[in-house]
Amino acid sequence: MIRVLLADDQTLVREAFAMLVESAKDMEVVGQAGTGREAVARARTERADLVVMDLRMPDLDGIEATRLIAADEDLAGVRVLVLTTYDTDEYIVEALRAGASGFLVKDTRPAELLDAIRTVAAGDALLSPGPTARLIARFLRSHTTPCADGGPEGLSEREREVLTLVARGLNNTEIGETLSLSPLTAKTHVSRIMGKLGARDRAQLVVLAYESGLVTPGGG
Numbered sequence: 073m074i075r076v077l078l079a080d081d082q083t084l085v086r087e088a089f090a091m092l093v094e095s096a097k098d099m100e101v102v103g104q105a106g107t108g109r110e111a112v113a114r115a116r117t118e119r120a121d122l123v124v125m126d127l128r129m130p131d132l133d134g135i136e137a138t139r140l141i142a143a144d145e146d147l148a149g150v151r152v153l154v155l156t157t158y159d160t161d162e163y164i165v166e167a168l169r170a171g172a173s174g175f176l177v178k179d180t181r182p183a184e185l186l187d188a189i190r191t192v193a194a195g196d197a198l199l200s201p202g203p204t205a206r207l208i209a210r211f212l213r214s215h216t217t218p219c220a221d222g223g224p225e226g227l228s229e230r231e232r233e234v235l236t237l238v239a240r241g242l243n244n245t246e247i248g249e250t251l252s253l254s255p256l257t258a259k260t261h262v263s264r265i266m267g268k269l270g271a272r273d274r275a276q277l278v279v280l281a282y283e284s285g286l287v288t289p290g291g292g
Contacts, residue, residue, distance in 0.1 A: 074099035074193045077120035079111035079137065080155070081129045085178075089124060092182050099189060108132025112140045115150055122151045122193045124185075125172070127163050135166050142171025142272065151273070153192045165279070173275045196243070196274060224284045226268050232286060234261040238274055239281035 076093050078101060080086045090101045103118040105111035109132045115123055123141065127134035138152045154167045154175040164175055173192045176185060227235065230251075237247045247258040262274065271277045281287045 074189060075102045075119065075121045076100065076189060077103045077105065077111065077114055077118055077123045079105040079108070079114075079123055079129065079134070080126040081106050082126075085126075089185070092185065093189070096186050099186075099193075106130075108134060108137035111137045112144075115141050115147055116144070120150060122153060122189055124189070125152050125154045125167075127154055127156050127167060135163065135170050138167055138172050139170035148272075151192045151195070153188055168275050168279050171272060171276070173273050224269055224280055224286065227265065231261060231265050231268070234258065235265055235277060235281050236287055238262060238265075239278045239287040 076099055078086045078089050078093070080089070083106070086104045086106070090104065093099050093101050102120050103114040105114050106129070108129045111123060111125060111129075111134075112132070114120070123138075125134045125138055129137070132140075134154055138154065141147050141150055141152060152167075152172045154164075154172045155178050156164055156167070156175050167175060173196075174188065176188050180188075224232075224235070233251060234247060237250055242250065244255045244258040244262065247253070247262075248255045251258070253261075262277070265271070265277060266273070269277065269280055271280060
């Protein structure tokens, strides 16, 4: 069972999400929070696997709450899925930098939210090619200075190739097909890259790839 904590300052929204999550046989709601501080506290007490986090909340916003959860060693296994809208580019990127594993817009279809929870709880990033990746890339490239060598230091050429594909939104199977590797080998490369760069998940790798200049908007 996936243990889900719902954090949103609107009670009706939380209750609607709770009904949806409880309708799935493989997940349960273990708590609700109306503020960022309450979300952090309940993440510690309820031992949730995943927090569905609204970004705009009183007391402590979703970004800071995500940062506190990601920085807590006792909550190392807790994933954060943030809810936002496409017109808040900066908030999305800051949430990913803070440690979120993905994000969704609030008007997403119910089935997509459940799939997103499963994806993030499994340790994958909810970042796919298309508008989402371009949105992140556009903000990062306009607010950061790339490394002189065009990528993170300490990676082999193969690891740079793998990181580039991760940033483009490919999963392990797709990376393997692109580079003629088995999915397991691709997964091993991704794990090693995370270790070298100190990233907690694939979402962090995407941010690092864009920040370093390894991947650029409209390019590779």
